[in-house]
Amino acid sequence: MAGFYDFYDVAVVGGGHAGIEAALASARMGLKTLLITQTVDSISRMSCNPSIGGIAKGNIVREIDALGGEMGKLIDKSMIQFRMLNKSRGPAVQAPRSQADKLLYSSLARQTVETTPNLFxxxxxxVDLLTTESETPLPPAESAQSGQIPGEFTEKDVLTEAAKNGKRQKITAVVTERGRLIPVRSVVLTTGTFLGGRIFIGEYDAPCGRIGEQAAFGLTQSLNRLGFTTGRLKTGTPPRILKHTVDFSSLEIQAGDDVIVPFSFEDEEVTRPQVPCHLVYTNAKTHEIIRENIGRSPLYSGKIHGIGPRYCPSIEDKVMRFAERERHQLFVEPESLATDEIYLNGLSSSLPEEVQDAFLRTLPGFENCHVARPGYAVEYDYVEPTQLFPSLETKRVAGLFNAGQINGTSGYEEAAGQGLVAGINAALYARSHKEKCGSLCMAKSGMGQVPASAEPNAFAFKSHFTLEEIKHFAEISEKETHAVNSLLEDFQKQQGNENFHKIPEYEPLILGRDEAYIGVLIDDLVTLGTKEPYRMFTARAEYRLKLRHDTADRRLAEKAFKVGIKTQAQFEATKLKYQQVEEATEILLKKADAENPGFPAIVWEIAQEDAKYKYYIEKQDARVAKMHKMEHFHIPADFDYGKIPALSGESRQKLEAVRPLTLGQASRISGIRNSDIMLLMVYLK
Ligand SMILES: Cc1cc2nc3c(=O)[nH]c(=O)nc-3n(C[C@H](O)[C@H](O)[C@H](O)COP(=O)(O)OP(=O)(O)OC[C@H]3O[C@@H](n4cnc5c(N)ncnc54)[C@H](O)[C@@H]3O)c2cc1C
Ligand SMILES: NC(=O)c1ccc[n+]([C@@H]2O[C@H](COP(=O)([O-])OP(=O)(O)OC[C@H]3O[C@@H](n4cnc5c(N)ncnc54)[C@H](O)[C@@H]3O)[C@@H](O)[C@H]2O)c1
Known part of the structure; x- marks a missing residue:
């Protein structure tokens, strides 16, 4: 049986965009890493649009690359059209965007994952996470969001003892549906739209994570048992059409750029076949069909309770909410060079299939189109993100990290950025755990009470549990927890290690709002929380002049080197590049139209932007320096807000709910006023 109950430093749950970044980062940092995913055939599958990048998202991809992640390299190898968006506007809002051959993208990702040393x-x-109680108390009022999240589970009876005792827990093992019980040091959850997933197309609805793929059940109940607040969100996707059934002759062609800027700082150039996209518009007839059938949309009939993405509305939402608009623009995008499916960007819908067919055929060129996959909506569970530290580690359970759509975000890039940070921090935690807590050992055969079986009367995971079934699951979980924890604790004691219940300390990687869009994203999530799918925009970043896509390596290379994901040689090369940029900027500041005396083209281009925006950048730097003083002023995790009598009850509750680590984070909690921060400063000094 050796191997079946093996143990790992880091387990990553889910092989989507967040999951592969987390797993690759951890393995590259030298930790023995297991990526557990429902099917390896869908690693890094693009659920929706076949593109990577775009406004603000493109910057995130370049940051991922600078920090040692994979997304930039994958898209450089699989792109089929490139465009620099906002070329006519300032550098802060320009962004690279590429159409992807989504099949190639996914297979390249799988190949990378399967061939990376230390990664399995x-x-x-x-289906379940096992923990032990630690000696550390839980930050008080940790889940004050309770009672405000749509679809929230509030049964307190089934909580673990540690959750009832108000102690932080510590992850010890994961359990799989087929009954594997795997001891681990840390875990990253990246479950996307699959937890409790449900698909909706008109009157049809069924359990489903993504069309044709099973939803995942059990883990949400496990998270609730550990004391986490979970809620429901929704997202949607357009229909896919067979290209040969569309007449492209009347459609406007949208070609890509001639110059391709690689996403990866390590790719000097990208040479790939380029194919065009097309433009098409909805019309009065399209809108009429949608309006006539709106009552059959699960969004409007009240079947869907989860909140959908505000900034990426379905076509039924656009037609109903913006009734004055006569037409909506759609992008017709190829999905892959190897298939005939095309994607209609802007036409997300969950109306019945016959209605989708009817309104599609009102589009010029689409009169005889064949829908190969209908548009649909998916509703899924997410974990309210104010329950996380900025490292993406959960406050309740040490060694447990969440990343991607499970945190309430939407988008491949947002997911991947979080996955990378969570993976790096899970690896740093596991490193420290290895040092402080000693070895792990395998669980023994027969310890697992799951497997879930489909046999009558056997315990089975399903979309709706009765309270009795949830309690039964809790009993199984208690037994497994006891068995595996005793084994691990005894094993460590035999080696003279008494730290089983202690949480190992480590210095996490936390990105500032002035350092990366990924920093803005995570800070927004853990400070403000979200009750609707969160996506990134340039407007969310107050220091966007510093967050240009072309200088992500300047901001992040040193951090990547320090955590051990990039080599010294890679860091030195970036250092040298920016020394040259400084020299070139000096020349340009003296003479704005100077000729390039021989610097590499990319160095000269960055220097030109730096010189042009020097005054604004300096002003922004001064603001950053001022903010930094306050930003990094540390607030102890157990700070007693009750000892500030002048603090209003509402502000105290909010501060206790989020438990900000710094004054900067405190200042961004919605509803916290400058006067509250002044008060805090007085008491913290
Ligand atoms: C219908 C739809 C439309 C969308 N539209 C867009 C869009 O147009 N553009 C965009 O940017 N984003 C879109 N999104 C969102 C985008 O797909 C996600 O934001 C992104 O894929 C999230 O990445 P992730 O890694 O968090 O999760 P996912 O990519 O969803 O991956 C999760 C992975 O985890 C696995 N998994 C889940 N639970 C378990 C478990 N318990 N055990 C083992 N494995 C598990 C799943 O099988 C899956 O492989 C859409 C999503 C859907 C479903
Ligand atoms: N369906 C969902 O639930 C959901 C949720 C979140 C995001 N999304 C998707 O996320 C993606 C990213 O959103 P976005 O609107 O910022 O990105 P985008 O890259 O699709 O669009 C950004 C801008 O790029 C331009 N653009 C779009 N498609 C283009 C094309 N084919 N060729 C050239 N230029 C094009 C447009 O001017 C657009 O305003 C979208 O495709 C959207 O469908 C979907």
């Missing part, structure tokens, strides 16, 4: 894949579904 396992096709299974994680």
């Amino acid at each position: 894949t396992l096709m299974d579904t994680v």
